[in-house]
Amino acid sequence: MREALAEAAAAGAAPAEQAGHLETADVPVGAVILDPGGAVLARAHNRREADGDPTAHAEIVAIRAAAQAVGGWRLDGHTLVVTLEPCTMCAGAIALARISRLVYGAADPKAGAVGSLWDVLRDRRLPHRTEVVAGVLAEDCGALLRDFFAQRRHSQPVPHRPTPPDDSGRLSCGGVA
Secondary structure (H helix, E strand, O other): OHHHHHHHHHHHOOHHHHOOOHHHOOOOOEEEEEOOOOOEEEEEEOOHHHHOOOOOOHHHHHHHHHHHHHOOOOOOOOEEEEEEOOOHHHHHHHHHOOOOEEEEEEOOOOOOOEOOOOEHHHOOOOOOOOEEEEOOOHHHHHHHHHHHHHHHHHHOOOOOOOEOOOOOOOOEOOOOO
């Protein structure tokens, strides 16, 4: 998990963020894929903002790199270690790649698909089962995400809010009809 945390930190320290453009920094999620012997086969972090690709989650980028490294899409016997509970897209990719074990850090109550909102990987209707180990270094993984979003909140200007309703009950939009 420490390797995945290092990858996550790399996403949070994207060149755009270093230049002061926090709105284009990637959310710090990191992933590492271990081969059946436990050696690191692939590593990745979120690249959605960097690549302009909505599918460039850390898990997807790592799965693609691992599949290329082994020369095929089947990753039986491999372990995916990721700092945040996978979303539905990533959980589906984990199942389709036949990854044997998932280890994740922080739960994702808003989008998690491995126990929080859904439990894709343990759905008995699917032909492949992935062993799931949750909560490994959860506090460290969660702290990285909390710090990233706290920094974003403090650096962005406050959005315009409409003026409260007048006596008619309608919102005033600053002179815009």
